[in-house]
Amino acid sequence: MVRILYVEDNDDNIYMLQTRLERQGFDVLIARDGASCIEIANAEHPDLILMDLGLPVMDGWEAARRLKSDDATRHIPVIALSAHAMSTDRTQALEAGCDDYDVKPVELARLLRKIRALLPPEGAP
Structure with a gap:
């Protein structure tokens, strides 16, 4: 089963997206800040990370930089997932090492296409 680490500090967003991804056949791990993301990524080796950018303790940009280094x-x-839809936000996320960028509120079909494009074909549900 494909494991996704979802990094988000908003309980409503966690509930909504975690439930929707699990219905699609993904196993979803949760981190509530960038520092926890790095710890969980090292311990659990997820197949993909969905990273909110505005996080407590360590923001998503710094967490992405550390993961990719x-x-x-x-x-x-x-x-990267963000409520900010400016082109500069996308650019900053990609420069920090994120492989793709999507905006909130999440459009599930679009996000699933992005997830599947980044996973090996045999791995995606």
Whole structure:
């Protein structure tokens, strides 16, 4: 089963997206800040990370930079999620090491296409 680490600090967003992804056949792990994301990514080796950018403790940009600078986690695809839809936000996320970017509120069909594009074909449900 494909494991996705969803990094989000808003309980409503967690409930909504976690439920929808699990219905699609994904196993979803949760981190509530960037520091926890790095710990969980190193311990659990998820197949993909969905990263909110505005996080407590360590923001998503810094967490992405750290993940991508570490040999143990650099291979994990990261999709940034943000309520900010400005082109500069997308650019900053990609410069921090994120592999893709999507806006909130999440449009599930669009996000699933992005997830499946970053996973090996045999891995995506």
